[in-house]
Amino acid sequence: MVAALILREGGTAVEVLVCQRKPDQPMSLKWEFPGGKIEPGETAEEALARELQEELGIEAVIGKRVSRVRHKYRNGGAIDLQFFVVKEFGGALENRIFNDMRWSTLEALPQFDFLAADLGLIRDLSEGRLL
Numbered sequence: 001m002v003a004a005l006i007l008r009e010g011g012t013a014v015e016v017l018v019c020q021r022k023p024d025q026p027m028s029l030k031w032e033f034p035g036g037k038i039e040p041g042e043t044a045e046e047a048l049a050r051e052l053q054e055e056l057g058i059e060a061v062i063g064k065r066v067s068r069v070r071h072k073y074r075n076g077g078a079i080d081l082q083f084f085v086v087k088e089f090g091g092a093l094e095n096r097i098f099n100d101m102r103w104s105t106l107e108a109l110p111q112f113d114f115l116a117a118d119l120g121l122i123r124d125l126s127e128g129r130l131l
C-alpha cells in the first residue's frame, strides 16, 4: 500500500490533507491518508500518483518517502504501508470517493480517529518528529 501526506502552507502552520472512509467501506468512517494498492508492474510512486488522480483528481509530484509501517489487522491480513510527501500538484482537489476530507495541522492530527496502522505515524507527525 502507498499513501500520501499532501502538505500545504496553512497561514501559520503546515497542514496535511486527511480523508474519511465511507460508511459502507470496511473500517468505516475511520480517517486515513489518500492512496491505495500497488498494482503489478508499478513502482510505489507510480501507484500513488495513479491513486491520487483517481481519488482526488490531481496530478501529484511524489516526493520523499518518509515512513514505512507493517501492521496486522485483527480481522484481516498484514499490510505494508509506505508514506510519501506531496508538496506540489496540478489541478484542483476534488473529493471523489471519501465521506469527508479536511486540512489539519500536524498538531491536531490525533483528534481524528485514524486507522490503527497509521497511529505511530500520527504521533510522530503531531510531535514534530517527521516533518
Ligand SMILES: Nc1nc2c([nH]c(=O)n2[C@H]2C[C@H](O)[C@@H](COP(=O)(O)OP(=O)(O)OP(=O)(O)O)O2)c(=O)[nH]1
Residues within 6 Å of the ligand: 001, 002, 003, 025, 026, 031, 032, 033, 034, 035, 036, 037, 079, 081, 115, 116, 117, 118
Ligand atoms: N489509503 C490508505 N490506506 C490505509 C491507510 N492506513 C491503512 O491501514 N490503510 C489500509 C486500509 C486498507 O486496508 C488499505 C487501503 O487499500 P485500498 O484503499 O486499496 O482498499 P480499501 O479497503 O480502502 O477499499 P477497497 O478498494 O479494497 O474496497 O490500506 C492510509 O493511511 N491510507
